[in-house]
Amino acid sequence: MSTDRRTAAQLARILDGDAAGDGEALALARTLSRAADAARMPVSGAEIERALAEVGPRLPRDRRRQPRGRRVGGGLVLACAAVIAAVWLASRLTGGPVVDVQAQAISAIRPHAVLAVTERVTGGVAGVTPSRRTGWFAPGGAARWTQTVEGRTVEETLILHGRVTRYDPRSHSAVVATSCRALASACADAVDPIVAYRRALLSEAPGDLAVDRRGADYVLTLPVQEVPGARRVTQVVTLDSATFLPVHIVWQDDGRTVAAIRVEQIAAVAPASVPAGTFTLDLPPSTRVREVSTQGPVRLLSARSISPEQARALRPRALWLGPRYAGRALSRIELLRYTGGRAVRVSYGSTTVWTYTRVVPPALLGDRLVPIKSGVFGGRLVRFYSSRRGLLVAETDTARVTAALVAPALAGATVFDIGGRLRPLR
Amino acid sequence: MPESSVDERAFRAERSDIDAVFRAYYPEIVRYLAIRLGSVDEAQDVAADVFVAALGGLPRLRWRRRPVLAWLYRVAANMASDRLKARERRRSGERRAAAGAGSVAEPPPVEDRDAIRRALGRLSADHQLVVHLRLVEGRSFAEVARITGRSTGACQMTMLRAGRALRAALEEEGFGVD
Numbered sequence: 001m002s003t004d005r006r007t008a009a010q011l012a013r014i015l016d017g018d019a020a021g022d023g024e025a026l027a028l029a030r031t032l033s034r035a036a037d038a039a040r041m042p043v044s045g046a047e048i049e050r051a052l053a054e055v056g057p058r059l060p061r062d063r064r065r066q067p068r069g070r071r072v073g074g075g076l077v078l079a080c081a082a083v084i085a086a087v088w089l090a091s092r093l094t095g096g097p098v099v100d101v102q103a104q105a106i107s108a109i110r111p112h113a114v115l116a117v118t119e120r121v122t123g124g125v126a127g128v129t130p131s132r133r134t135g136w137f138a139p140g141g142a143a144r145w146t147q148t149v150e151g152r153t154v155e156e157t158l159i160l161h162g163r164v165t166r167y168d169p170r171s172h173s174a175v176v177a178t179s180c181r182a183l184a185s186a187c188a189d190a191v192d193p194i195v196a197y198r199r200a201l202l203s204e205a206p207g208d209l210a211v212d213r214r215g216a217d218y219v220l221t222l223p224v225q226e227v228p229g230a231r232r233v234t235q236v237v238t239l240d241s242a243t244f245l246p247v248h249i250v251w252q253d254d255g256r257t258v259a260a261i262r263v264e265q266i267a268a269v270a271p272a273s274v275p276a277g278t279f280t281l282d283l284p285p286s287t288r289v290r291e292v293s294t295q296g297p298v299r300l301l302s303a304r305s306i307s308p309e310q311a312r313a314l315r316p317r318a319l320w321l322g323p324r325y326a327g328r329a330l331s332r333i334e335l336l337r338y339t340g341g342r343a344v345r346v347s348y349g350s351t352t353v354w355t356y357t358r359v360v361p362p363a364l365l366g367d368r369l370v371p372i373k374s375g376v377f378g379g380r381l382v383r384f385y386s387s388r389r390g391l392l393v394a395e396t397d398t399a400r401v402t403a404a405l406v407a408p409a410l411a412g413a414t415v416f417d418i419g420g421r422l423r424p425l426r
Numbered sequence: 427m428p429e430s431s432v433d434e435r436a437f438r439a440e441r442s443d444i445d446a447v448f449r450a451y452y453p454e455i456v457r458y459l460a461i462r463l464g465s466v467d468e469a470q471d472v473a474a475d476v477f478v479a480a481l482g483g484l485p486r487l488r489w490r491r492r493p494v495l496a497w498l499y500r501v502a503a504n505m506a507s508d509r510l511k512a513r514e515r516r517r518s519g520e521r522r523a524a525a526g527a528g529s530v531a532e533p534p535p536v537e538d539r540d541a542i543r544r545a546l547g548r549l550s551a552d553h554q555l556v557v558h559l560r561l562v563e564g565r566s567f568a569e570v571a572r573i574t575g576r577s578t579g580a581c582q583m584t585m586l587r588a589g590r591a592l593r594a595a596l597e598e599e600g601f602g603v604d
Contacts, residue, residue, distance in 0.1 A: 005579070008586040012567055015560065015585070028589030035592055036561030038542040039461050043453035051474060052448050058478040059444055112565055139564050271564040272457060 014161055016141045029161050040272040101218050101244070102201070102209045108244040109198050113268035114138045117194050120262040129376040132264075136278050137195050138271065144279050145192070147381060155381045158281035165281050168381075171399035173288040193249045193261045196224055197237055216241045224251060258384070288399055292358060300362070301337045308333060308425070311344060316400035317424040318344035318355040325351065325421070336361065346425070353422065354404040364393065364404055396422070444481050451495055452477065455502050458558045462506040464547045472509055476502045496573045503551055545595035553588035556581055
């Protein structure tokens with residue numbers, strides 16, 4: 001691949017919001033985005049109607065629904081009659097008019113629009129605190145949202161030009177990453193259920209979509225993740241029968257509910273009509289900012305076991321689940337040094353707790369799959385994802401470190417304990 | 427096949443509803459023409475002609491794996507090109523007359539946003555279209571490829587070249603580019 005092609009591909013990834021940026025590609029992305037900002041110009045609905053009224057008499061209205069000069073052959077007439085009969089028969093059998101739910105649903109979410117969404121998130125497991133997310137999601141990958149619990153902000157997030165900024169107002173700290181890929185959870189919370197729904201809906205072949213009726217509403221079942229040999233994550237989406245917009249989304253991991261989202265408000269907004277300043281996040285003065293690096297490959301330089309006393313002396317402090325967890329004694333504490341940073345791994349049999357600051361351990365990045373969801377547990381915002389080896393990973397930030405709890409399954413030692421039990425190793 | 431079927435269904439639905447096509451695409455065609463022509467008023471005038479011409483041919487438009495929007499952009503690009511050529515001929519005449527009278531043209535006022543728009547206006551038609559579709563309208567590169575009839579990779583290369591040309595144009599306008 002030539003240098004220009006590589007740069008072009010990198011520029012595209014930055015503009016799509018899913019790559020780290022540096023050098024020429026990042027500089028060009030900024031220049032181009034600045035130019036696009038200057039070229040955005042709202043055209044109001046009233047202006048469109050005025051233009052349509054002016055142009056209307058010149059439009060070929062008499063031929064709107066019938067191509068000119070077509071001779072309709074007898075065979076075609078018969079075919080049309082057969083289609084009409086089939087539609088009529090289907091309508092009689094189903095007790096209502098035949099509706100192309102897939103087409104209506106695609107039309108309702110307007111694939112090129114920016115989505116303004118307010119949703120209430122609850123978990124499928126005990127311990128999750130209901131939270132509310134309000135945000136904007138652009139088709140190109142830019143996103144900005146605020147997550148609150150009982151009106152209190154627990155996290156503000158911005159994804160723009162590939163950079164991710166997460167601000168925690170309680171600890172007055174922010175984590176900045178050069179891309180979603182730099183984060184162990186790969187922006188689990190960036191995979192907004194509405195965005196995931198839109199993506200799955202658009203990639204579904206016509207007629208392949210599983211549609212059920214629940215009362216007056218339609219229920220669609222779509223994949224979130226379908227990787228051979230890995231856990232199957234699906235989304236069950238209830239559509240309003242009048243608007244065909246999603247009102248309720250349930251994510252299921254191998255049939256078990258992991259998150260339920262009630263869509264309280266959703267609006268599709270033309271990119272040019274998005275208010276200026278929407279995709280910004282101004283950090284308050286004196287915010288403690290921690291940057292997670294992804295520059296170059298991260299290599300393991302050394303790994304050694306350390307005693308709890310040695311671990312207690314580390315700064316910033318590592319996190320753990322206490323001397324025993326889920327019936328298992330603490331089996332090992334390791335200090336791992338990487339190019340660019342270090343991590344501490346605390347093991348309780350097959351359950352491990354990782355603590356890291358500037359680099360994400362490759363073991364966490366290596367086989368991650370789709371981010372499942374984020375939720376508030378014990379006052380912490382926790383992001384979840386699954387791995388190819390069948391592990392479930394929960395990741396959360398404190399002011400100084402990021403911690404990831406890795407467990408083999410949802411049952412038994414559960415990653416959902418990350419909110420309540422995880423604490424500094426003192 | 428499945429994806430093109432979705433596109434084809436959308437194409438047929440749009441082809442049969444002229445008002446809906448107008449309402450859906452008028453804003454972006456105006457924005458595109460505003461970049462090409464450098465004037466919103468002129469863009470609105472030309473957009474009206476674009477829709478009359480394009481929608482007049484719509485019922486006869488055949489499915490060729492490209493959306494109706496691709497047809498609109500093609501008509502818009504051609505009309506913008508004609509308008510720019512006419513403007514250039516007119517300006518050449520005015521410049522000759524002004525040179526004869528010994529007058530000196532005033533430089534345009536320099537404001538950030540205007541300068542950026544001018545720089546954008548100096549890009550080639552291909553570059554403008556890709557920048558407009560991907561960044562102003564927020565379409566994915568795959569969609570840009572469908573509308574322009576090129577490969578995704580070719581659209582990404584065009585974006586790279588557009589970025590470089592834009593940077594050069596902004597530098598000429600006196601702006602440092604990061």
